[in-house]
Amino acid sequence: MARLPMAEEKPLRADARRNRAKILEAAEAVFAGQGLSASTEDVAKEAGVGVGTVFRHFPTKEALIQAVFLGRVRRLAEKAASLSESDAGAAFFAFFTYAVEQAATQSAYAEVLAEAAAVKGGDGEPSPVGAELAAALEALLARAQRGGAVRLDIGVAELIALLIGASRAAEHVEPEVRSRMLDIVFDGLRSPG
Amino acid sequence: MARLPMAEEKPLRADARRNRAKILEAAEAVFAGQGLSASTEDVAKEAGVGVGTVFRHFPTKEALIQAVFLGRVRRLAEKAASLSESDAGAAFFAFFTYAVEQAATQSAYAEVLAEAAAVKGGDGEPSPVGAELAAALEALLARAQRGGAVRLDIGVAELIALLIGASRAAEHVEPEVRSRMLDIVFDGLRSPG
Amino acid sequence: MARLPMAEEKPLRADARRNRAKILEAAEAVFAGQGLSASTEDVAKEAGVGVGTVFRHFPTKEALIQAVFLGRVRRLAEKAASLSESDAGAAFFAFFTYAVEQAATQSAYAEVLAEAAAVKGGDGEPSPVGAELAAALEALLARAQRGGAVRLDIGVAELIALLIGASRAAEHVEPEVRSRMLDIVFDGLRSPG
Amino acid sequence: MARLPMAEEKPLRADARRNRAKILEAAEAVFAGQGLSASTEDVAKEAGVGVGTVFRHFPTKEALIQAVFLGRVRRLAEKAASLSESDAGAAFFAFFTYAVEQAATQSAYAEVLAEAAAVKGGDGEPSPVGAELAAALEALLARAQRGGAVRLDIGVAELIALLIGASRAAEHVEPEVRSRMLDIVFDGLRSPG
DNA sequence: GATGAATGAGCCTTCATTCAT
DNA sequence: AATGAATGAAGGCTCATTCAT
Known part of the structure; x- marks a missing residue:
């Protein structure tokens, strides 16, 4: 089953990739705990980054959810x-x-x-x-x-x-x-x- | 058609009881249509009453949902x-x-x-x-x-x-x-x- | 020159009309002082009301500006x-x-x-x-x-x-x-x- | 074509000077198109440089506008x-x-x-x-x-x-x-x- | 020097809830 | 009791600016 590259996944800088992973993990935990209505701020806090960073990686809360x-x-x-x-x-x-x-x-x-x-x-x-x-x-x-x-x-x-x-x-x-x-x-x- | 007061219902004035019913019906319709995140204001509008009335009957949105x-x-x-x-x-x-x-x-x-x-x-x-x-x-x-x-x-x-x-x-x-x-x-x- | 009623201007409650006027006046002053990029919060503060009230009267910042x-x-x-x-x-x-x-x-x-x-x-x-x-x-x-x-x-x-x-x-x-x-x-x- | 250094310009490295020019040109175009509220990021993109570079040349958005x-x-x-x-x-x-x-x-x-x-x-x-x-x-x-x-x-x-x-x-x-x-x-x- | 990721204050807007009328 | 105006705490999102790479 070939994996279709969904979009041109740019190679991110090492730290960016690490943050992206942290955010995703945090989002998974937070959404699991509080449901999808948990605030993006909470996800950021859990990930130990600023909100801005979350939005840089996922331009929309919806996008974050989809990524999770x-x-x-x-x-x-x-x-x-x-x-x-x-x-x-x-x-x-x-x-x-x-x-x-x-x-x-x-x-x-x-x-x-x-x-x-x-x-x-x-x-x-x-x-x-x-x-x-x-x-x-x-x-x-x-x-x-x-x-x-x-x-x-x-x-x-x-x-x-x-x-x-x-x-x-x-x-x-x-x-x-x-x-x-x-x-x-x-x-x-x-x-x- | 007589209505049997079920369980712990206080006897309400006729119009109040009618309003309560209208609100519940409206809430059912609105929540069914837009999900539970629909606003109380919308429920009130659908019921043809003011928000205040909704909150008089159900002290909390949560309470309204439970009632539905x-x-x-x-x-x-x-x-x-x-x-x-x-x-x-x-x-x-x-x-x-x-x-x-x-x-x-x-x-x-x-x-x-x-x-x-x-x-x-x-x-x-x-x-x-x-x-x-x-x-x-x-x-x-x-x-x-x-x-x-x-x-x-x-x-x-x-x-x-x-x-x-x-x-x-x-x-x-x-x-x-x-x-x-x-x-x-x-x-x-x-x-x- | 007849004044065309632009929309069905509902008669507001006395207090609401007073607030609307206060907000408009405040907006005029604030925008005059800081330009149109002044925050709605500032307008509200100047008017002595909560932000919510401003948005109740003018559903959008744009609408407020237009009203001014x-x-x-x-x-x-x-x-x-x-x-x-x-x-x-x-x-x-x-x-x-x-x-x-x-x-x-x-x-x-x-x-x-x-x-x-x-x-x-x-x-x-x-x-x-x-x-x-x-x-x-x-x-x-x-x-x-x-x-x-x-x-x-x-x-x-x-x-x-x-x-x-x-x-x-x-x-x-x-x-x-x-x-x-x-x-x-x-x-x-x-x-x- | 020799360029006369006007007034208080520090001598910049050739590439830096080129970047400065690109940024200014980009800023002019972007501001003309979207108004002064266009984002610095947009200017950088139009100039083909990173935001950091814009801020190195113009310490403030205000300074960039002034330069334009x-x-x-x-x-x-x-x-x-x-x-x-x-x-x-x-x-x-x-x-x-x-x-x-x-x-x-x-x-x-x-x-x-x-x-x-x-x-x-x-x-x-x-x-x-x-x-x-x-x-x-x-x-x-x-x-x-x-x-x-x-x-x-x-x-x-x-x-x-x-x-x-x-x-x-x-x-x-x-x-x-x-x-x-x-x-x-x-x-x-x-x-x- | 250049880059672009990270930051966080601040903005507009929504909405449950309260309260004067 | 009913009404709907007022409130203000969030929430999602943007953007000037800083900083590690």
């Missing part, structure tokens, strides 16, 4: 890809579980999947961000289906919907409940349909 | 109760579908279930609001399980988790996908476990 | 109208002098005429604000021309241009110089052409 | 001097027209004259910048007066005032109006007084 999401998508996509080698069915369910657990930890994490949904589901603008993940998911799903681990009458769109839902739910629910909830969904995914 | 949620919970609980007479399994799945469809239509609707989750799941404060719904769901679920339509190894907590998830997902996904997603979840709920 | 200008235009137009009774030539030159003296006192005052210029000159959007003044000037000029006090080969556009110029110049120049400058312009306006 | 004005004054003064050879009256009016046309083209150009006004008019600090222009104007005016083309009862101060005014007005008015406006002013300047 992009990072999450990338990590999810990498996870999905990294599982390609293992047993098809195991890989599929392991990924699903992993994704949902991420969401359980970090509030607002699930929104990333909504992003991906826009690609195959069609409600918003296509967003190249989600395309990457959607593609990875498609491969994962197809392999699992070919391996007989997942019913054949569903596509990525449904998979994404279930991921979104389970992830969102995971934000509100205790670990054991989450686990039993996943069992049910997984049974649904396995059943011949 | 309470209304939704009540309606869901009523729906659940109203289905008690029909076939146990059919009632259960009909309710699930109904709840998810509500969420699909009205943005931010799903949050109501998170509220209910706090009761049986335990992460927030207990909230008497959700208890009502939780009770109704418990009855619905138990009947469906006794009727053999739903597997026995799950409880209200899992049911609520699934409802939250499916509702959230429904906000981001097209109707056909939503429907296929529900099929999967329902299969999972039916499977012997 | 409108006030000035109105006063100039009234002055022009009030001179209709006196000797045509005297009225004309008295008005010209008056307008220029206003500008000399209050920095940025001259911009109001640029506004009026847009009407007959054509570079910006027509602006109903300036139309009023332009009409008044047209009358004043025509009378002076009929009375033989002003050369016949000029129109309002040229008059406005000269008013703008003289007003601007007056901002930078001592009273005696200003006065001699006006003498020259007036001679130019009288000369048979 | 100085350049304009110099050019106007040169123009005035270059016309000394031709017919006195023609030279005078040609210069006046030239100056006003510059202002019409380049927004905020007229401010330069306000600068010059400070010298003979006296409202601001004396500024050696304008003195140069004032001297050149004085010569031009005196010659024209000796030649009988301009009335005798005016001095440089009045001339500058008229130049400022006409230049400012020119910013807001169409070319034909501008031209007729100048006719009037010129008639005023010729009339015996």
